[in-house]
Structures are given as C-alpha cells and as structure tokens.
Amino acid sequence: DQQVKQNSPSLSVQEGRISILNCDYTNSMFDYFLWYKKYPAEGPTFLISISSIKDKNEDGRFTVFLNKSAKHLSLHIVPSQPGDSAVYFCAASDYPQGGSEKLVFGKGTKLTVNP
Amino acid sequence: DAGVIQSPRHEVTEMGQEVTLRCKPISGHNSLFWYRQTMMRGLELLIYFNNNVPIDDSGMPEDRFSAKMPNASFSTLKIQPSEPRDSAVYFCASSWQGDGYTFGSGTRLTVV
Numbered sequence: 086d087q088q089v090k091q092n093s094p095s096l097s098v099q100e101g102r103i104s105i106l107n108c109d110y111t112n113s114m115f116d117y118f119l120w121y122k123k124y125p126a127e128g129p130t131f132l133i134s135i136s137s138i139k140d141k142n143e144d145g146r147f148t149v150f151l152n153k154s155a156k157h158l159s160l161h162i163v164p165s166q167p168g169d170s171a172v173y174f175c176a177a178s179d180y181p182q183g184g185s186e187k188l189v190f191g192k193g194t195k196l197t198v199n200p
Numbered sequence: 201d202a203g204v205i206q207s208p209r210h211e212v213t214e215m216g217q218e219v220t221l222r223c224k225p226i227s228g229h230n231s232l233f234w235y236r237q238t239m240m241r242g243l244e245l246l247i248y249f250n251n252n253v254p255i256d257d258s259g260m261p262e263d264r265f266s267a268k269m270p271n272a273s274f275s276t277l278k279i280q281p282s283e284p285r286d287s288a289v290y291f292c293a294s295s296w297q298g299d300g301y302t303f304g305s306g307t308r309l310t311v312v
Contacts, residue, residue: 119301128204128291128303129243174243178298186231186298187256192242 088112089177091191099199104162106194108175111156115177119188120149120160123172132173133160165198172196204304206292212310218280221307224273225294229302234267234277235291237306243291249275282311 090109098104108118116137121129135142135149135158142149148161162169172195176188205224213219225232233248247257249269257267264283269275279286289308295301 117298121303126305128293128305130303131301180298185256186250186295187233187245187248188301189245190235190243 086111087191088115089175089189089191091173091175091194093194094192095195095197097197097199098165100167101164104160104165104169104196104198106160106162106173106175106196108158108160108191109156110158110177112177112179112189113156114179115189117178117180118149118151118158119176119178120147121174121176121190123174123193129174162196165196167198167200170196170198204292204294204302206290206304206307208307209305210308210310212312213282215283215311216281217311218278219282219286219309219311221277221290221292221309223275223277223292223304225275225292226300226302227273229294229296229300230272231295231298232269232275233293233295233301234275235293235303237289237291246277246290279309282309284311287311 088111119134120132122132123129133144133147135151151158172193174193175191180186207222231250234246237243246259247267252269267277287310289306291306293303
C-alpha cells in the first residue's frame with residue numbers, strides 16, 4: 086500500500102514557465118511533508134518542507150502548498166530553470182507525534198526544463 | 201562538514217557472495233537510516249537506528265539482510281547471500297531528532 090503517491094512519473098516545461106509537481110498521501114497521521122531533489126549519481130537533497138499547521142511555505146522560487154482536507158500537496162517552481170531538471174521526491178512523516186522519524190517517499194517525478 | 205559518507209560507490213558482485221555496505225553519518229546526528237531505491241518500488245526504508253539502537257527494521261526484505269551500528273559514527277548493511285533482485289541503489293541518511301535529514305551519495309549494487 087503506497088502511502089505517498091506521485092502520479093506523474095515525468096514532467097516537461099519550458100524555461101521561465103511554472104513547474105507544478107503534485108503529491109497525494111493516504112495516511113492522515115502524516116503532519117510534516119518534505120520535497121527532495123535528486124540529480125543522477127547523487128543522493129536526494131532537501132529542498133523545502135511544510136508542517137501541517139500551515140498551508141503554504143515559500144523559499145525563493147520554490148513554494149509548497151498543502152491541502153490537508155484533500156490530502157494533497159504541490160510544489161511550484163517559478164520561474165523554472167534548466168538547472169532544476171532533476172527527479173523530485175515527495176516525502177511525509179508523522180514525527181514527532183507518531184514517534185517515528187522515518188520518511189515515507191513517493192516514487193518521484195522527473196522534471197525536465199527545456200531551454 | 202563532509203556530510204554522510206557511503207562506501208563503496210559502486211559494487212558488482214556475483215550471486216551468492218556476501219556484500220557489505222558502509223555508512224558514516226554526520227557527526228552529532230543521532231538517527232541513521234538505510235533506504236533502497238529501485239524503479240519498481242522507489243525509495244523504501246529498510247531500517248533505522250536511534251542512538252545506535254535499531255528502532256524499525258520492518259522494511260528489511262528477509263533474513264539475508266542485516267544491519268549494525270556499533271557506534272555513533274559507523275553503520276553497515278550486509279547482504280548474505282546476495283541475489284540479482286538485490287540490485288539497487290542503497291542510500292544511507294542521518295538526522296538529529298528528525299531534523300536535518302541528509303542523504304549520502306549512495307552505493308549502486310549490481311548482483312550478477
């Protein structure tokens with residue numbers, strides 16, 4: 086049973102346009118969500134996170150939106166740049182309330198930003 | 201800060217052989233995680249340690265897999281005997297109280 090789902094395996098956008106990556110989750114105990122970015126032959130690197138007490142968190146060109154009632158979050162990248170081309174993973178955690186520090190990951194979305 | 205260090209970066213072994221993957225977490229982090237990435241299953245947690253004690257090993261596929269953390273600065277993931285279906289990228293990550301979750305560069309394992 087996949088608790089975190091990224092239904093789009095890939096996304097292609099033009100440089101300068103907005104990229105929107107989506108993520109759905111099923112476990113209502115999750116209350117902390119993260120996005121990681123992964124380049125080939127490297128480990129995932131942290132990008133941005135959001136707590137369940139918020140519905141939006143912004144960091145430069147990256148904004149994460151959380152809709153708890155729909156169990157849905159999205160990552161917006163504006164404007165998209167070719168260097169943003171990577172695989173993006175959505176992750177969720179129920180820490181600290183759930184007591185486990187483990188992150189549950191989606192399968193990732195490969196973003197390609199075309200010049 | 202050197203980050204999370206994994207070795208080897210690549211490992212090619214024959215079916216039936218023992219494989220040992222190594223990880224050095226970030227100094228001061230008290231939790232360590234082993235993940236496996238495959239095309240079919242994505243990133244899945246195998247086991248995690250807190251203060252060197254295994255907390256959750258529910259993701260370990262079977263008895264062929266074992267993990268140890270003898271001290272705060274070193275962990276191993278061992279597969280014995282290895283099988284072709286174990287071929288994947290294995291990541292180690294560490295954190296402090298669930299914060300600052302940082303991944304290593306991974307070990308690409310190929311079992312032929």
